[in-house]
Amino acid sequence: MKFEKIHNKGQAQLFQNPVLEFFTKGHPLVIWGMYLPFIV
Incomplete structure (x- = not known):
């Protein structure tokens, strides 16, 4: 599984989907x- 490095400190990518x-x-x-x- 390939992980991309996140350059923003304190922030991680949770989903592959941009939406x-x-x-x-x-x-x-x-x-x-x-x-x-x-809900209503």
Whole structure:
């Protein structure tokens, strides 16, 4: 398994998918804002 070196100190890549990776860097309220309509 090949790992790419992360150059940002204190930050790691969690997903290979760039869309999922974008959501991990967003504010938690953004994620709740997406899930809230499905919960209600």
